[in-house]
Amino acid sequence: MADTAIRVLLVDDQQLVRTGFRLLLETEDGIEVVGDAVNGEQAIERVRELHPDVVCMDLQMPVMDGVDATCAITSDPELAASRVLVLTTFRDDESVRAALAAGASGFLVKNAPP
Known part of the structure; x- marks a missing residue:
């Protein structure tokens, strides 16, 4: 892996989604998946521990949601x-506005093409 790889943390409560994103991202040069988390509280801990460049953050999770x-x-x-890229199943304006108001750098709908 190159020294300039973009370090990514995946945050989603669904293991299949995390695994799928990991497999997709790890095929790209210059991207390193450094870890994952299953909820917002764990995401904060992992960011503190791993210092990723990008956090791919689901919105709807137990314990603490992606907006918080x-x-x-x-x-x-x-x-x-660490920049936050919100991943969402639903492209409703309210969720997107809340995520951007919380400081997300952008959002991606989960059913977007790879």
């Missing part, structure tokens, strides 16, 4: 270098 986790990451000066 995004807000916690982007508002913490120690974590804010």
Whole structure:
């Protein structure tokens, strides 16, 4: 792996989704999946531990949702270098607005082509 690889953390409560994204991303040069998390609380812990460049964050998860986790990451000066890309099944305006207001850098609908 190149020294300039983009370091990615995958956050989704569904293991199949995390595994699928991992397999897809690991085929790309310059991308390294450094870890994963199953909810927002765990995502914050992993960002603190792994310092990823990008966090691919699901919105709807148990324990802590993606909007709250995004807000916690982007508002913490120690974590804010990690950019959050929200992954969502639903492209409703309210969810997207909430994620962007929480500090997400962008969003991707899960049924988008690879």
